Amino acid sequence: MAKTVRFTKMQGAGNDYIYVDTLLNDVANPAAAAVAWSSPHTGIGADGLVLIGCSRVPEADFTMRIFNADGSEALMCGNASRCVGKYLYEKGITDSTTIRLLTLSGVKTLRLHLRHDNTVESVTVDMGAPVLADAGLLSAPGGSMVNGSVAAGGREFCGTFVSMGNPHFVVFADSLDGLDLARWGALLERSALFPQRCNIEFAQVLADGLIRARVWERGSGVTMACGTGACATAVAASLTGRAPRASRIVMDGGELGVDWAGDDGHVYLTGPAEFVFEGEVQVAG
Numbered sequence: 001m002a003k004t005v006r007f008t009k010m011q012g013a014g015n016d017y018i019y020v021d022t023l024l025n026d027v028a029n030p031a032a033a034a035v036a037w038s039s040p041h042t043g044i045g046a047d048g049l050v051l052i053g054c055s056r057v058p059e060a061d062f063t064m065r066i067f068n069a070d071g072s073e074a075l076m077c078g079n080a081s082r083c084v085g086k087y088l089y090e091k092g093i094t095d096s097t098t099i100r101l102l103t104l105s106g107v108k109t110l111r112l113h114l115r116h117d118n119t120v121e122s123v124t125v126d127m128g129a130p131v132l133a134d135a136g137l138l139s140a141p142g143g144s145m146v147n148g149s150v151a152a153g154g155r156e157f158c159g160t161f162v163s164m165g166n167p168h169f170v171v172f173a174d175s176l177d178g179l180d181l182a183r184w185g186a187l188l189e190r191s192a193l194f195p196q197r198c199n200i201e202f203a204q205v206l207a208d209g210l211i212r213a214r215v216w217e218r219g220s221g222v223t224m225a226c227g228t229g230a231c232a233t234a235v236a237a238s239l240t241g242r243a244p245r246a247s248r249i250v251m252d253g254g255e256l257g258v259d260w261a262g263d264d265g266h267v268y269l270t271g272p273a274e275f276v277f278e279g280e281v282q283v284a285g
């Protein structure tokens with residue numbers, strides 16, 4: 001017996017996901033659903049699937065799970081976190097402009113910035129502190145790499161490892177013109193140095209606090225933006241003396257603000273969140 005699942009398509013700086021409110025809809029096999037529904041030609045079309053749930057723990061208000069287009073589950077998603085905040089507030093599920101969101105990477109606090117008409121203009125996410133050493137994510141001495149080298153496709157890529165709950169490798173270049181992101185991103189994602197694969201950013205520091213960045217996402221490929229990737233890029237730029245602790249990251253789909261705060265060491269991500277459309281999808285019962 002087939003059943004109907006209602007979904008909401010949303011995007012943050014062009015990083016688009018299918019959102020399902022599990023308070024009202026059950027997705028029995030989210031990994032398989034993420035693969036089927038993310039397909040642009042035979043599905044809905046998205047970078048992945050996000051499940052919104054109710055928290056059962058006192059330290060959080062709601063929960064979020066994110067599945068990439070290949071069905072793999074990520075621990076955290078910056079752009080989706082902002083969309084979840086907008087969804088919960090504008091659907092009237094909460095009337096608070098501060099939301100504690102439980103993710104596989106811990107509780108992230110959202111601060112919603114409202115327009116005069118009470119719609120959500122942008123959201124600031126407390127992404128927590130960056131993790132610069134994690135031997136489970138990077139097979140290098142001490143599990144860390146700053147201006148280190150990763151070989152792929154017969155070339156050496158100099159970059160810096162930063163985890164924001166999910167792993168990122170940030171490669172700085174003098175220009176991104178002519179970058180074959182699909183080729184090098186795919187090879188670097190699956191480097192043997194990354195036992196759980198890795199998200200890959202190529203970045204170019206511009207003038208006055210601007211950094212241009214493009215991203216190859218683990219499990220989704222080239223996306224228009226990546227929130228955790230923007231955070232990793234800003235942290236790597238500061239770590240390597242290329243930029244101050246706050247940067248504006250210009251990605252293919254939009255601009256994200258990142259501030260690696262000096263007082264608490266947390267990274268704050270600010271950016272847009274938009275509804276795209278609502279729909280229903282049939283799933284086998």
Ligand SMILES: N[C@H](CCC[C@H](N)C(=O)O)C(=O)O
Nearest residue numbers: 074077078079166226227228
């Ligand atoms: N797009 C997301 C990150 C997804 C990360 C996922 N690709 C992985 O780590 O496997 C963001 O805005 O932070």
